[in-house]
Amino acid sequence: MPARFTTVTGLLALALGISASAASAQSVTTVFVIAMENTNWAQNGRQFTGSQQQIFQNPAGPWLNGLVNGNLIVNINGVPTNISAQTSFATHYHNVGSNPTGTGLHIHPSEPNYIWSEGGSNFGVLNDNTPYGTGGTNQNNPNHLVTLLTNAGKTWMSYQEDIDLVGGGVNVNAPTANSLTSTVAAKSDWTVPLGNFSGTSAAYVNPYNGAHQYDYAAKHNPMVFFSDTNGGNNQTNTNPLRLQYAPLQQLAIDLANNTVANYSWITPNQFNDMHTALAGSFTYQGVTYQNNSNTSGAEKIAQGDNFLSQIVPMIMASPAYQSGTAAIILWWDESEPDGTTNQDDFTHTIPEIVISPLARPNVNGVPYASTVDLTHSSDLRSMQKIFGVDDSFLLDAANAPDLGDLFAPDALNGPLAVTRTGFVRDRRNGHWYQQVTVTNTGTTPLAGSVYLVFDGLSSNATLVNASGVSNNPPAGSVYMTMPGTAGGLTPGASAVVTLEFINPTNGGIVYTPRILHGNVNP
């Protein structure tokens, strides 16, 4: 055979390079939670008047309403982008402990809800006290989210607006009255912000609303209530955990440098988070909202809407978000009374909005609106799943549905990647077959057994070899125990199962795979 022909043949084989890649969906790897305050998504009365208004369809919230209405165009890295296309939201998100008639728990004011977002319980706290001092609410309890993350090698950061700025006083985050400036203190001076501070200072100009008022509240900083993440009652720059808390200005730097943590909690100050109306008035998109009894509710919404309209695009423009596996969660803490029925009944709902390339796709050109009953426990459960720290769910997170309805299939499966083949019909019995592979793509072992839950399985299909019906919320779906996973899955290990469906109509078979593992009752 001529040498030239051999060379050509070799080149041809090299160029063809037979590929057998699997079709695998992506999971969320990076989360930004933006914590907002004290505003219902929908309520019974006084919806658009007074000091406590709802957000949905409120003219004072044009950005948020444009987002969920499907027509919000934002400039991302110079490209006009319809970010509604990456949005889904909840219409049945409730205060934790609520029930349809308002006769359940009443978890208020703010602080217990923030603590719940970490630990799946308020641990008996029903006030807004700081962690140390009189009535201190510090928790000596390592069973909370960010400690699980740290133990699993994941990173977290609490970005708090108005902290770590230069002001009067010995330590930052304990400024003397009305002394704060807009200048970020040297990182060597940062401290854990254990106490509250607020005031008005000419040297301080808020970069989002232009006001001179500042207001940091520890009650809105969930990690600061646990000893193992606040470093103890030490508000000096010797606290070993001080760099877990960063001023909001640092977020822009971390985004630009692509050094953001896996889990970032972002709390605006009490004006930008919709908690408190700025003194006097606030002008937003040509409308001036007065701080009076009839319009302060609208003013607070406008302040928060304005803040979100700036910070969300900044996150979306970052390499972390553009990687395709980040999620921004707009989170509100609690329901509020509107003068009608109990604020903890199901007619009062809290906003919960997801912005992510992995958000559930739009329906008919508008963001998907989930009607699943969700709470802060749903967020907690979802974070545990995303980051693979779900060997055992934290307290009420064990009882709540996750946020899966707001995301694309597989997005919350974390390091457990699910790969599905197409379906094949076997004429020997008329059954349909599919192969599913679950792989631990993380760096730490995951406890077994691994369970594959078939949420929303098409009514025309029956899974022949199901292990049982899931009790785990949302209950009622059939599940299968993945063979060979009793001892867990080490990093890189896979479990494979062949599914067999009875499908007498030969119709399409659809389901959303949900993965459970470890110490769960599937």
Place this chain on the structure above:
Amino acid sequence: MKRLALVSILFAGLATVASPAAATSIHVQVNTAPLIGNPAGPFFLDFALTDGSGTLAGPNSVVVSNFNFGGGTAVGAPTLTPGASGSLATSVTLSDAANGFVEFFQQFTPGSLLNFDVSTTNNVDPVQPDAFAFAILDKNLLNLPTTGLGDSLVLLNISRVAAFQAFSTTGSASAGVAASAVLLPEPGTLVLLGSGIVVALRRRAVRRA
């Protein structure tokens, strides 16, 4: 120079023949000798395309062509479900644009080796992949048992990058029927290779001159 022109024409021709719409093409070869005179026959070639989403999203079409029965032959008329067309005498087309499950089967007389090509579009179903499956049916129109998913001999999951597997039969009645599949070059690859060879030959000609 004559050789240079010949190579150029050859690769231009190959690039033209290959369908520009087909994003993935594979060649399948099946050892059908164990089926010759086998009492489980007559046998049928079965091709099926299954929609992955169940909603007909990301529709795909598959063309099966260039049949060579290795001494055997196609027999009779095919059985088609909606979305299937053609015959073993020419080519078979399956489309899941309007039907979630599309199937074709037709009797054949086995020879020593069965060869054919499969070309698919590569529209991605956003939920789970569409699947093309090839099987051989026995006289009762039941799949010969194989090591493959759903007793398939070839399974091709249609995604951005095609993933395919080939299997073999099991069981005493029809053991020893083994399929193999290889990826066929895309037209762009052929043009690229052809261009490279032309350049190489031209340089060589210049050096000799």
